[in-house]
Amino acid sequence: MPEGHTLRRLADDLTAAFAGRVVQVTSPQGRFAADAALVDGSRLLGADSAGKHLFVELEAERFVHVHLGLIGTFDVHAGVEEVPAPVGQVRLRLVAAGDGDPRGTSYADLRGAIVCDLIGPDRRAEVLGRLGPDPLRPDADPEVAWRRISRSPRPIGDLLMDQKVLAGVGNVYRAEVLFRHRIHPLRPGSTLRVGQWRAMWADLVELMAEGVRTGRIDTVRPEHTPEAMGREPRKDDHGGEVYVYRRTAMPCLLCGSAVRTAELAGRNSFWCPRCQPTFRSRAVQSASKDTTTSRGARP
Numbered sequence: 001m002p003e004g005h006t007l008r009r010l011a012d013d014l015t016a017a018f019a020g021r022v023v024q025v026t027s028p029q030g031r032f033a034a035d036a037a038l039v040d041g042s043r044l045l046g047a048d049s050a051g052k053h054l055f056v057e058l059e060a061e062r063f064v065h066v067h068l069g070l071i072g073t074f075d076v077h078a079g080v081e082e083v084p085a086p087v088g089q090v091r092l093r094l095v096a097a098g099d100g101d102p103r104g105t106s107y108a109d110l111r112g113a114i115v116c117d118l119i120g121p122d123r124r125a126e127v128l129g130r131l132g133p134d135p136l137r138p139d140a141d142p143e144v145a146w147r148r149i150s151r152s153p154r155p156i157g158d159l160l161m162d163q164k165v166l167a168g169v170g171n172v173y174r175a176e177v178l179f180r181h182r183i184h185p186l187r188p189g190s191t192l193r194v195g196q197w198r199a200m201w202a203d204l205v206e207l208m209a210e211g212v213r214t215g216r217i218d219t220v221r222p223e224h225t226p227e228a229m230g231r232e233p234r235k236d237d238h239g240g241e242v243y244v245y246r247r248t249a250m251p252c253l254l255c256g257s258a259v260r261t262a263e264l265a266g267r268n269s270f271w272c273p274r275c276q277p278t279f280r281s282r283a284v285q286s287a288s289k290d291t292t293t294s295r296g297a298r299p
Contacts, residue, residue: 001070004168005211007049008136010074012212014047014056014094017078017106021096023058028086028093035118036092039064044094051131051167053115056094061121064092069114079104091116131167135204136212142201149189149197156192157185158265169204172238175245175270176219177203185269187279216240224253244270 025040027033042058049055054074056064066074083095083105092110096103110116119127132148133140145166149159159165160174169177178185181200183192211217217240225241226233231253234241243253248261252272261270 001170002052002068002072003170003173003208003211003217004049004051004134004136005208005217006215007052007054007068007168008208009212009215010076011047011049011054013076013078014044014074014108017076017103017108018044018094018096019046020044021101021103021106024093024095024097026093026095028090032092032116032118035064038062038118044096049134050128050137051134051163052170053127053131055124063119063121063124065115065117065119065124065127066092066110066113067115069112072111072113074108074110074113076106076108078106080107081105083107131163132165134167135201135208136168142198145201146194146197149192150194152189154189155186155264156183156189157187157269159189161265161267168208171267171269172217172242172245173204173207173219176217176242177207179243179272179276180219180221182276184276184278185264185271191279191281217242219243219245220253229253244272246270 021044022041023044025036025042027036039058039062042060042062045057045059047054047056052067054066054068056066058064066072068074086093086109089111090109091113094106094108096106098105117123132145133142135142148165149156152159157174157178160169160177161171174185177200180203181196183196183200207217207219217238220241220243222228224243236246238246244259247259247270248268249258251257252259252275255272255274257272257274259270260273261268263269
């Protein structure tokens, strides 16, 4: 599933191509046809993202709400000579004719999204209200996420993927930010120190902003790049240089231990057992024993 930086970059591309322009809105596939007809010929004001949600704003306080899900794509083509016929199952097509605009003719095709709805400001506010702070938004408050994390016995690797706790972080950023801060993914959120959380948040802000700029996820520090270490670059369809993501059984770049993986929150989690040791505390161990005893007891 695309992570938050992908949606932020997409919002920026849509704004650059269409903001301020009257757009033709159609649904070649037909599933969005009724709503498309309501906004066809409207002026597109811009696009914004929050976590993994995209909002394309049209005049009269109308928004096209998009969630790409696992297979969705929204391809933006700016400055083309002509708009080609739709290919495949295009749910939504936006077209802005050149008409003297220096940006030229532009079009964008949405395919495979799990959400494509025309909504108003109240519904948009409702969606935003369910999300945790997004590291890519200037109005985000990391203390909101900290209050939830600091009170939760759930693993931090689970909490980071919960969009109600923190919006926009997906499996890659989860694995990588935990490695960069030497935190085991199964460590209970309530055992973290506030300084650890603030350092992780600052790291996510920087890493995800870089992802917006480059369009890929790179998380290794300069001293750990292939050039600096004299190693082969990563070969993976996700691109980018990472420490542990999708490197199961491969040697850790820092210590050489075999990277491990296990399912956590419905997705594979990756970590180094030496660089990210299992968290131990008497309080946690005692709570774990009490839970085990309770579960094993019969009424």
